[in-house]
Every structure is written in C-alpha cells, then in structure tokens.
Amino acid sequence: MLSLFFQIGFMATFTVASLQIIPGSTITTAGTNQHMQAHGGGIVEVDNVFYLIGENKLAGSAFQSINCYSSTDLVQWTFVSELLTLQSSGDLGPNRVVERPHVLYNDATSKYVMWMHIDDSSYAEARAGVATSASICGDYTYLGASQPLGFQSRDLNVFKDTDGTGYLLTEDRANGLRIDLLSADYLSVVSATYLYAQDYEAPALYKSGSTYFMFASHESGWSPNDNIYCTATSLAGPWSAWADFATAGSNTFSSQTAAIVNINGVVMYMGDRWQSTNLMTSTYVWLPLTISGPTAALHNEVNWILNIAAGTWTTGPSETTPEAESSTNSWAGGARILTCSSCSNASDIGYIGGPSPGGTLTFKGISSTVSTTTTIRIHHNNGDSTQRYANVVANGVSKVIAFLPTTGGVPGTSTLTVPLNAGTGNTIVFEAYNSGWAPDIDRLMVPVS
Numbered sequence: 001m002l003s004l005f006f007q008i009g010f011m012a013t014f015t016v017a018s019l020q021i022i023p024g025s026t027i028t029t030a031g032t033n034q035h036m037q038a039h040g041g042g043i044v045e046v047d048n049v050f051y052l053i054g055e056n057k058l059a060g061s062a063f064q065s066i067n068c069y070s071s072t073d074l075v076q077w078t079f080v081s082e083l084l085t086l087q088s089s090g091d092l093g094p095n096r097v098v099e100r101p102h103v104l105y106n107d108a109t110s111k112y113v114m115w116m117h118i119d120d121s122s123y124a125e126a127r128a129g130v131a132t133s134a135s136i137c138g139d140y141t142y143l144g145a146s147q148p149l150g151f152q153s154r155d156l157n158v159f160k161d162t163d164g165t166g167y168l169l170t171e172d173r174a175n176g177l178r179i180d181l182l183s184a185d186y187l188s189v190v191s192a193t194y195l196y197a198q199d200y201e202a203p204a205l206y207k208s209g210s211t212y213f214m215f216a217s218h219e220s221g222w223s224p225n226d227n228i229y230c231t232a233t234s235l236a237g238p239w240s241a242w243a244d245f246a247t248a249g250s251n252t253f254s255s256q257t258a259a260i261v262n263i264n265g266v267v268m269y270m271g272d273r274w275q276s277t278n279l280m281t282s283t284y285v286w287l288p289l290t291i292s293g294p295t296a297a298l299h300n301e302v303n304w305i306l307n308i309a310a311g312t313w314t315t316g317p318s319e320t321t322p323e324a325e326s327s328t329n330s331w332a333g334g335a336r337i338l339t340c341s342s343c344s345n346a347s348d349i350g351y352i353g354g355p356s357p358g359g360t361l362t363f364k365g366i367s368s369t370v371s372t373t374t375t376i377r378i379h380h381n382n383g384d385s386t387q388r389y390a391n392v393v394a395n396g397v398s399k400v401i402a403f404l405p406t407t408g409g410v411p412g413t414s415t416l417t418v419p420l421n422a423g424t425g426n427t428i429v430f431e432a433y434n435s436g437w438a439p440d441i442d443r444l445m446v447p448v449s
C-alpha cells in the first residue's frame with residue numbers, strides 16, 4: 001500500500017505541476033461546494049494526507065462547528081467532517097466563542113488531542129478547552145475547559161517538541177503570552193515554562209534544528225498588524241527581541257498568524273485574512289516562510305506552486321489573461337457586457353446564470369503549452385453578502401465553483417483547478433448552478449504551462 005501511494009504521488013507530481021496556492025482567494029471545497037470554513041486553525045499530516053482543522057464561520061462569529069478538510073496537494077480540498085458540533089447548551093452551545101482549535105497526536109495514548117479557546121460572547125471567561133478523538137477527523141469528545149494554572153487564556157496554540165513533550169501556548173491578557181508544559185497525555189497543564197512580558201496573541205511555535213521560533217501578532221482585533229517572532233534555544237529562554245518577519249507596514253500581507261507548518265521540508269506560514277463584517281468571507285494567506293539560521297522571512301506571492309514530493313516551492317508560472325468580454329468569447333441567454341470601473345478593460349460580463357435557460361459565458365481559445373491539471377484564477381464581482389455559485393464546464397467536465405462577496409466593485413479571486421489540453425483549443429463555460437445568479441466575470445488568469 002505504501003509503495004502504491006508513493007507511486008501515485010510520484011505520478012501526480014508530474015501531472016499536477018501547475019497546482020497553485022493562491023492567498024486570499026475563494027477556495028471551493030469538494031463535498032460542500034462552498035468556500036472552505038476552517039479559520040484560525042492548522043494542518044496535521046497523517047499518512048501523507050493533510051488535514052486542515054479550523055473554525056466554521058459560515059454563519060458569523062458564534063460557534064457553529066469545528067471543521068476538518070483533507071487534501072494531498074494543499075490546493076484541492078475535500079470536506080471530511082465536523083469534529084465538534086453545536087450543542088443545545090454548555091461550552092459548545094449557542095452564542096459561544098470556540099476559537100483556534102489546534103490538534104496534537106499523543107503517541108502514548110494514541111489519541112488526537114485538540115485544545116481550543118473557550119469563551120462567552122463577551123470574552124469574559126477566557127478559558128482553554130480540550131477534546132480527544134481516536135482518529136484525526138473523527139468525533140471529538142469534549143472534556144471541558146479551565147484557566148490554565150489559574151490564568152486567563154484567549155488565543156492559544158499547541159506545540160509538540162522533538163522529544164514528544166507537549167506545550168500549550170496561551171495569551172493571558174493580564175500578564176502576557178505564556179508557554180505552559182502539558183501533562184504526558186496532553187490533557188492538562190502542569191507548569192509554566194515561560195512568560196513573555198509583551199501581551200501578544202495568535203501564537204505559533206516552530207522548531208528548526210535546535211532553534212525555537214515563536215510567532216505572534218500584536219493585538220488589533222480582527223484588523224491585521226505586522227506580526228513578529230523571536231527565537232531561543234530553550235523554551236524556558238532566554239528569548240531574543242521580537243522582530244518583524246514580513247515586510248514592515250504590510251500587516252503581514254494582511255493576515256494574522258494561525259500556524260507554522262512544515263510540509264515535507266517547505267516551511268509554510270498559515271495566516272487568516274479576517275473580514276470582520278462578514279467573517280465567512282475570511283480567506284487564507286498561506287505563504288512560504290524562509291528560515292535561515294535564527295531568522296525567519298515571509299515571501300508574498302500572488303500564486304505559488306508547492307512541490308510536496310520534492311520539498312520545494314516556486315512562484316507561479318507566467319499567465320495569459322483572457323478578458324470575459326473579448327470578442328473571442330461568446331455569451332448568451334441574457335448575459336451581457338457591463339461597465340465595471342475596477343475591472344480590467346473597465347468591463348465584465350454580467351447576468352450569467354439565473355432562471356432557466358440562464359445566461360452563459362463561454363471562454364474560447366484558452367491556451368496551455370502542456371496537457372496538465374492547472375489552477376486558474378477567476379476575477380469576479382459579487383455584490384451580495386453571501387456566496388454566488390457557477391457551474392463551470394472546462395472541456396466538457398463540470399464543477400461547481402463558489403465566489404465570495406466582493407466589496408466596492410473591486411474584483412475578488414476565486415480558484416478553479418481543471419485539466420487543460422496542450423494547444424489553444426480549451427473551452428471554459430460559466431453557467432447557472434441551481435438556477436442561481438453567477439458572479440460577474442472580469443477575466444481569467446491562466447498559467448501558460
């Protein structure tokens with residue numbers, strides 16, 4: 001089985017070389033056909049499958065569920081299950097705060113242990129909750145919440161050291177950011193390991209060689225700031241001074257730290273681009289993080305390719321950018337050219353979809369130099385406060401794609417991963433899904449290779 005998996009994985013890297021991670025985009029997940037709802041979380045790898053576990057914000061800030069999605073390439077994601085679900089009362093009841101779920105595997109008990117921030121809607125309880133499961137995306141049994149060592153606990157994360165020792169990272173508003181030692185079964189906090197004098201939140205710990213890197217953000221609510229990091233060779237300190245790791249003034253490329261993960265040798269920053277007025281539209285900012293000696297530096301990329309088998313990454317390939325309203329294309333059934341000042345060529349195509357027969361837009365002559373599965377960016381406008389959908393048919397193969405709301409007429413980006421044929425004969429049709437209105441389409445960004 002193992003060798004079969006590696007063979008498939010090896011072949012897959014040949015044929016899916018243009019799969020792209022696109023920060024800030026709508027990511028439509030198989031199994032829901034909706035934008036991925038796993039905010040404030042992290043990725044756990046089990047048997048060469050990556051599981052993203054995070055908060056469901058589909059209906060706003062209050063707790064709805066903790067979701068789990070799976071992927072083998074970090075681009076195409078499938079909804080697996082809800083790990084914790086809304087209860088009629090208690091810590092997981094209505095109008096509760098359940099944030100930043102993070103999971104560690106405990107080798108001694110063979111259990112997956114989830115720690116999460118538990119609070120009431122005014123953030124007055126400030127407790128850390130714990131739950132366990134026999135499998136990564138199984139049903140988690142909620143065991144309760146407490147204030148670790150009697151201190152407030154808000155944003156939290158977990159860390160498993162190379163010797164298997166577990167730690168809880170927790171933000172104690174009254175005193176500062178803490179590293180606490182977990183018990184051997186990871187289910188309780190045993191003692192304090194370190195207290196940073198600064199009151200930072202959104203912690204994430206990463207170990208490279210013998211150097212520990214602590215990442216965190218300043219406190220500015222849902223708005224992003226320049227996140228910072230510091231290093232030490234012992235968790236008990238001494239820790240270096242805090243420093244920026246992304247371009248100063250970029251507000252960490254408009255994101256807040258959620259986790260730092262190692263994907264087969266590529267260190268990846270996982271951040272949340274929170275949208276406080278409509279939290280379900282929050283997107284994911286995943287970017288390569290360069291660790292060199294005791295320094296960490298984050299690259300901003302519009303699109304990038306992660307080669308998991310090789311443990312390498314590259315920036316995205318060059319692209320063609322076909323306009324929806326180009327005379328090469330065709331539209332019918334009521335779809336028409338609209339003026340759109342923030343769109344490229346100041347126009348897009350609207351009235352796609354809608355009641356039967358519905359408007360359609362057909363991109364013709366889409367080119368690729370190779371036959372490959374590739375990730376196309378779709379620039380779109382959706383003035384609603386909820387997602388719009390389209391049935392997108394690429395060379396006869398259809399897929400439902402979601403499109404998050406956009407604001408101020410400025411196009412947003414959704415992602416479409418489809419096989420393209422070598423040559424200029426590719427056709428991509430946008431049409432109604434369930435008789436709903438699709439978004440207005442501005443243009444596509446199609447990798448040339």
Ligand SMILES: *[C@@H]1O[C@H](CO)[C@@H](O)[C@H](O)[C@H]1NC(C)=O
Pocket residue numbers: 323325326327337345346347
């Ligand atoms: C730009 O938009 C106009 C209509 O507004 C259209 O006729 C023209 O073909 C578009 N140009 C390109 C390059 O797509």
